[in-house]
Amino acid sequence: MRNTLLRMLAALMCSLAACADVTPVTDFDLEKMAGxxxxxxxxxxAQWFVNHKAGMKVGTAMLVPTAGGDLDLSYANLNADGTCWRMTHLAKKTDTPGRFTFHSQVWNNDNDMRIVDVLYDEYAVVHTIKTKDGVSEVLNKLYSRTPEASVTLQQKFTQFSLETGILPDNIVILPKNAECPEA
Incomplete structure (x- = not known):
């Protein structure tokens, strides 16, 4: 009974967090996000993450601003077998600086992405609400300009994730990984 109650409470927290108004950082600078x-x-x-988090490692993201103010996102992760997993999205700007939307063809979901904290030459905290078939899930990512984030950044990311309804076991600082060769 207790576990059922805890699961229900966790699900409620997650749904409340998905509806919470997490706002982008003030004075967002698209050009400084580049690189x-x-x-x-x-x-x-998300259940897919719970099932796969043990095998996840640091990956890379290339962010390229477009002339129209959108953001080209290119992700790459080196798999254990030496192959590379890659994904790209064109994140469309919204009326709110630092907030972008895109549809993922790979996962067939709609994404509302917000850069909520950033020091452009060091780190960014990205909060995304992913919606598929009317169900929303929160995904937070810690971006760093180096392959390892400082303990202070890790703590900041963990605290933000807890505040947005993520269970402590589902907040992961990823182990280092070799990089994919340039595509």
Missing amino acids: KWYITGFATN
């Missing part, structure tokens, strides 16, 4: 980032932290209550 290579390492995805060093990952946090979500």
Whole structure:
């Protein structure tokens, strides 16, 4: 009975967090977001993550602003067998600086992405609400300009993820990984 109650409470927290108004950082600068980032932290209550988090490692993200103010996102992760997993999205700007939307063809979901904390030459915390078939899930990522995030950044990311309804076991600082060769 207690476990059932805890699961229900966790699900409620997650749904409330998905509806919470997490706002992008003030004075967002798209050009300063440009370049290579390492995805060093990952946090979500989504079942796919719970099933795969043990095998996840640091990956890279290339963020390229477009002339129209959108953001080209290119992700790459080196798999254990030496192959590379890659995914790209064109994140469309919204009326709110630092907030972008895109549809993932790979996962068939709609994404509402917000850069909620950033020090452009060091780190960014990205909060995304993913919606598929009317069900929303929160995904937080810690981007770092280096392959390892400082302990202070890890703590900041963990605290933010807890505040957005992520269960403590579902907040992961990813282990280092070799990089995919340039595509």
